Amino acid sequence: MTLTPEIIAILMLDGLFLFFSSIAFVLSLKLYWSWDSEATTLLQYRLEKESYLVGLIIKYIFMLKVPLFLFFIYTCDTLSGIITGAMCAAGVVNSVDFGLFLLLFKLLNLYLFGFWLLLHVRDVESELQPYVRQKSLFFGIAFFFFVAEIVLEILFFTSLNISKIVSCCGTLFSASTQSSLSFLFLMENWMIVSLFYASFILMLVGFMVKNGAVYLFSNLLFLFFAIVSLILFFSTYVYELPTHHCPFCLLQSDYYGVGYFLYAALFLGTFYGICGVVIATLTKGFILRAMRFSLFFNSLYVVMVSAYVVVYFLKNGVWL
Amino acid sequence: MIVLKNVCKCYETEAQRIDALRDISLHVKAGECVILKGASGSGKSTILSLIAGLSKPTTGDVVVDGKRISKLMEPFSAHFRRENIGVIFQRYHLIATLSVRDNIALPLIPENLSAQVMEKRVEEVMELCAISHKSSALCRHLSGGEQQRVAIARALVNEPKIIIADEPTANLDAVLSEQFIETMYDLKKSGVTLLIATHDSQFFNLLFVDQQIELKNGVMLS
Amino acid sequence: MKFNLYLLEFALFSLIRKGAKTLFVFLILTFLIFLLASVLFISDAIKHELNVSVAHLPELTLQRLQAGKQVNVPLKRVEPLLEIEGVASVIPRVWGYYYFKVAGVNFSVVGIDAFEQSYKESLQKVVDAYDVKALEKESGMIVGAGVKKILEENYYQDFFNFVTADGKWKRMHIMGSFNADISLQANDMILLPKKSAYEIFGMPENEATDVVVKVSNPEEIPTIVSKINQLYPDMRVVTKEDIRVSYQNIFDYKSGFFLSLFVVSAFTFFMIIYDKLSGLSSEEKREIGILKALGWSMDDILKERFYESFILCFGAFLLALALSMAYVFFWEAPLLRSLFVGYSTLKPSFELPFYFNMPMIVLLFLLSVPVYIGSVMIPSWRAAMLDADEVLR
Numbered sequence: 008m009t010l011t012p013e014i015i016a017i018l019m020l021d022g023l024f025l026f027f028s029s030i031a032f033v034l035s036l037k038l039y040w041s042w043d044s045e046a047t048t049l050l051q052y053r054l055e056k057e058s059y060l061v062g063l064i065i066k067y068i069f070m071l072k073v074p075l076f077l078f079f080i081y082t083c084d085t086l087s088g089i090i091t092g093a094m095c096a097a098g099v100v101n102s103v104d105f106g107l108f109l110l111l112f113k114l115l116n117l118y119l120f121g122f123w124l125l126l127h128v129r130d131v132e133s134e135l136q137p138y139v140r141q142k143s144l145f146f147g148i149a150f151f152f153f154v155a156e157i158v159l160e161i162l163f164f165t166s167l168n169i170s171k172i173v174s175c176c177g178t179l180f181s182a183s184t185q186s187s188l189s190f191l192f193l194m195e196n197w198m199i200v201s202l203f204y205a206s207f208i209l210m211l212v213g214f215m216v217k218n219g220a221v222y223l224f225s226n227l228l229f230l231f232f233a234i235v236s237l238i239l240f241f242s243t244y245v246y247e248l249p250t251h252h253c254p255f256c257l258l259q260s261d262y263y264g265v266g267y268f269l270y271a272a273l274f275l276g277t278f279y280g281i282c283g284v285v286i287a288t289l290t291k292g293f294i295l296r297a298m299r300f301s302l303f304f305n306s307l308y309v310v311m312v313s314a315y316v317v318v319y320f321l322k323n324g325v326w327l
Numbered sequence: 328m329i330v331l332k333n334v335c336k337c338y339e340t341e342a343q344r345i346d347a348l349r350d351i352s353l354h355v356k357a358g359e360c361v362i363l364k365g366a367s368g369s370g371k372s373t374i375l376s377l378i379a380g381l382s383k384p385t386t387g388d389v390v391v392d393g394k395r396i397s398k399l400m401e402p403f404s405a406h407f408r409r410e411n412i413g414v415i416f417q418r419y420h421l422i423a424t425l426s427v428r429d430n431i432a433l434p435l436i437p438e439n440l441s442a443q444v445m446e447k448r449v450e451e452v453m454e455l456c457a458i459s460h461k462s463s464a465l466c467r468h469l470s471g472g473e474q475q476r477v478a479i480a481r482a483l484v485n486e487p488k489i490i491i492a493d494e495p496t497a498n499l500d501a502v503l504s505e506q507f508i509e510t511m512y513d514l515k516k517s518g519v520t521l522l523i524a525t526h527d528s529q530f531f532n533l534l535f536v537d538q539q540i541e542l543k544n545g546v547m548l549s
Numbered sequence: 550m551k552f553n554l555y556l557l558e559f560a561l562f563s564l565i566r567k568g569a570k571t572l573f574v575f576l577i578l579t580f581l582i583f584l585l586a587s588v589l590f591i592s593d594a595i596k597h598e599l600n601v602s603v604a605h606l607p608e609l610t611l612q613r614l615q616a617g618k619q620v621n622v623p624l625k626r627v628e629p630l631l632e633i634e635g636v637a638s639v640i641p642r643v644w645g646y647y648y649f650k651v652a653g654v655n656f657s658v659v660g661i662d663a664f665e666q667s668y669k670e671s672l673q674k675v676v677d678a679y680d681v682k683a684l685e686k687e688s689g690m691i692v693g694a695g696v697k698k699i700l701e702e703n704y705y706q707d708f709f710n711f712v713t714a715d716g717k718w719k720r721m722h723i724m725g726s727f728n729a730d731i732s733l734q735a736n737d738m739i740l741l742p743k744k745s746a747y748e749i750f751g752m753p754e755n756e757a758t759d760v761v762v763k764v765s766n767p768e769e770i771p772t773i774v775s776k777i778n779q780l781y782p783d784m785r786v787v788t789k790e791d792i793r794v795s796y797q798n799i800f801d802y803k804s805g806f807f808l809s810l811f812v813v814s815a816f817t818f819f820m821i822i823y824d825k826l827s828g829l830s831s832e833e834k835r836e837i838g839i840l841k842a843l844g845w846s847m848d849d850i851l852k853e854r855f856y857e858s859f860i861l862c863f864g865a866f867l868l869a870l871a872l873s874m875a876y877v878f879f880w881e882a883p884l885l886r887s888l889f890v891g892y893s894t895l896k897p898s899f900e901l902p903f904y905f906n907m908p909m910i911v912l913l914f915l916l917s918v919p920v921y922i923g924s925v926m927i928p929s930w931r932a933a934m935l936d937a938d939e940v941l942r
């Protein structure tokens with residue numbers, strides 16, 4: 008177990024989150040069971056106020072979770088300096104068996120909390136607060152994911168072992184057989200890249216015919232292929248090295264932290280594309296607005312990654 | 328404009344259950360002036376706070392300007408109050424450590440108006456209530472009558488359709504009460520609906536009063 | 550949605566109106582963040598300094614182990630080591646600690662040689678500045694600034710009597726002193742001719758304390774290490790990287806340990822105090838009631854409260870940052886620094902280099918502001934949900 012100040016900060020905030028989210032959880036359950044917008048009981052008046060507190064807590068957590076996610080990556084990056092063999096966050100995350108799960112949970116929870124907040128915004132826009140029970144139920148479930156993330160994170164930091172030698176991103180993201188991600192490399196580059204662009208085109212079609220279902224589906228595909236194609240293909244153009252596939256090194260200052268922009272665009276685009284469209288459908292809201300937001304950020308992402316390839320080709324006259 | 332339908336309000340404390348209002352129904356048309364009278368503890372203030380949306384009835388409905396404010400939830404009831412209702416309290420309830428101008432501007436803060444509009448509105452009501460000369464004095468340095476005028480100015484600054492006054496003259500002498508009544512008369516002429524809870528007999532035989540409602544132990548007498 | 554400046558202004562004045570209570574919270578908060586920032590600044594500065602000094606170290610240090618303990622290395626091993634491909638130079642070192650009983654401190658004594666390159670650039674500079682042969686002839690030595698100070702305090706103006714391993718006196722003249730750029734390491738150092746060092750330590754002259762190896766190409770380090778291991782299985786090879794990691798660990802651990810203790814105790818303390826303070830006075834309750842009756846929503850009141858705590862907290866944060874920078878880098882952190890450099894009373898007299906970076910500010914922010922905002926969240930909510938009908942009664 009190592010206790011760098013960064014880790015302490017993260018663990019402390021985890022403790023804080025756990026405390027507050029438990030309060031929100033208990034209140035959510037209460038809201039789910041007893042909410043009755045027609046009632047004029049003291050209980051109902053109390054619940055109305057408590058539903059405020061739930062919103063407040065979740066806003067607080069979400070507001071910190073977003074920068075904390077970046078901070079987590081940053082911490083892993085600095086830890087790579089003291090963990091033998093690790094060159095970037097990838098090695099550190101993978102030094103523990105469940106590192107990848109932790110990361111996935113973190114991402115998933117960002118989507119879940121964001122979804123909740125979107126629903127919340129729609130809810131309090133209306134005088135009757137029609138979605139209180141739905142959002143309470145939703146949080147009641149999301150809470151477990153959140154706890155899982157926190158537990159994993161605590162385990163992660165307590166079981167980090169400095170003396171253990173880990174593999175660097177070079178071996179993790181390579182076709183070599185011992186890497187857990189090697190199966191990805193069985194696919195041909197051109198196939199993945201064309202699937203990536205195909206899902207984007209499908210998204211455009213979905214947007215033009217204003218079909219929420221198609222749009223949602225294409226976003227799920229897009230998210231998946233975007234990540235895979237980034238690892239397999241686009242990252243090599245960022246690094247200008249045909250063998251470097253790491254999705255974490257993108258975040259380092261050597262590459263101007265371009266990863267932060269790429270991931271932010273991808274996250275926002277798919278977030279509005281998935282959560283935004285779901286919410287808009289559920290609450291009969293402005294689906295077009297969500298789609299427009301989503302399309303903007305997704306296009307931004309596509310333009311950014313494509314630009315790397317094109318610029319490389321223009322500069323060097325060859326493909327990698 | 329204001330409709331109360333079979334409104335009951337009971338307060339539950341550990342010791343007992345107090346029925347502050349029992350089956351109250353009343354109807355106030357726009358532009359009317361209504362006096363609520365009755366002994367202390369008869370439920371006058373409770374009716375006013377229900378109409379202002381500050382508390383909710385145990386049963387029954389309160390409808391103001393077509394809105395069921397008895398069912399209106401938090402941000403909307405506050406919003407509604409801000410747009411439509413001006414309140415004058417029994418003890419003025421000015422914030423003593425703020426200046427006259429700042430006190431008057433309080434209801435406008437959540438509106439987030441531009442500085443000019445805000446300034447203009449505050450100037451207007453200060454003019455109207457003849458308190459401009461004290462605009463930057465602290466409220467705790469004001470006399471009772473001046474405080475009263477600031478309270479009125481503050482109730483008017485958001486240009487409400489309804490003014491609610493809870494025993495506005497309880498702390499004033501006869502001359503100042505007279506002045507207050509005149510201000511109310513001016514307001515009524517400009518079309519504002521007035522609801523005044525009082526047991527000051529000066530109000531009981533005014534010509535511009537449209538309804539007098541007498542309460543006793545939470546029940547309407549007339 | 551436009552940002553509501555009036556609300557911010559109201560929050561600011563409301564803080565001022567609360568006067569003493571605001572000041573009290575502000576001061577406590579400033580003090581806590583100040584402590585936190587100072588600890589982080591000091592540990593970061595030390596880490597930075599160590600990193601710089603480690604960068605000057607030779608790539609490999611070879612120690613001989615016997616029964617798990619470090620023992621001297623026979624000098625005849627130097628030649629075979631030099632023959633390994635990729636090795637640029639091999640320098641046997643003679644050094645050790647000398648305990649000066651009177652002052653109760655340890656000096657590091659390092660033997661130098663006129664014909665040998667020193668293992669460290671900064672050391673070489675010092676050696677170059679003096680005539681090592683003259684040192685040998687007149688049994689002189691060069692001492693670090695800290696050593697000089699200690700010796701002077703004990704009335705050794707221009708010489709010092711070492712007690713050798715045989716119990717004899719060995720008088721060495723102070724020929725000069727140095728202020729190395731990397732003060733942390735050099736402060737307690739005494740440089741003297743190798744011959745004298747052998748004598749003081751009572752070491753046989755065909756041995757060295759350890760051996761330092763320079764490598765022409767850092768990429769080859771792993772191969773060279775394995776070759777050395779084959780050649781001399783009893784030698785432990787410590788790479789520069791190992792040293793850097795262990796240093797970093799020590800300091801991370803120290804600051805981490807302190808921090809966690811500190812954070813937990815300080816903030817629980819703070820929460821208790823805040824809880825006592827945050828009970829709303831009847832005046833405050835009345836004010837909230839008035840505002841609600843005037844048409845402020847719960848949201849507005851919460852926002853106002855949030856602005857209040859944010860102004861307070863952010864102000865305290867900035868002030869504490871400025872104070873701790875002055876305290877650490879200008880006044881050299883009296884009291885607190887001893888927490889980190891506890892091994893020898895000499896070492897605390899090093900200078901903390903100015904070292905400041907953005908991630909650290911972020912870290913500091915994350916350690917303090919969210920905790921405060923979190924701790925005021927529920928009290929603010931309680932305040933905002935107060936029943937407003939009390940003002941109308």
Ligand SMILES: Nc1ncnc2c1ncn2[C@@H]1O[C@H](COP(=O)(O)OP(=O)(O)OP(=O)(O)O)[C@@H](O)[C@H]1O
Pocket residue numbers: 338339340345346347365366367368369370371372373374941942
């Ligand atoms: N929060 C409360 N909890 C318990 N009882 C309450 C509460 N508020 C009001 N009451 C009770 O409700 C009754 C009506 O109160 P209300 O303030 O309406 O009287 P009022 O007519 O305004 O009297 P006054 O002329 O003295 O102001 C009183 O008996 C009072 O004790």
Ligand SMILES: [Mg+2]
Pocket residue numbers: 371372373493941942
């Ligand atoms: Mg009353």
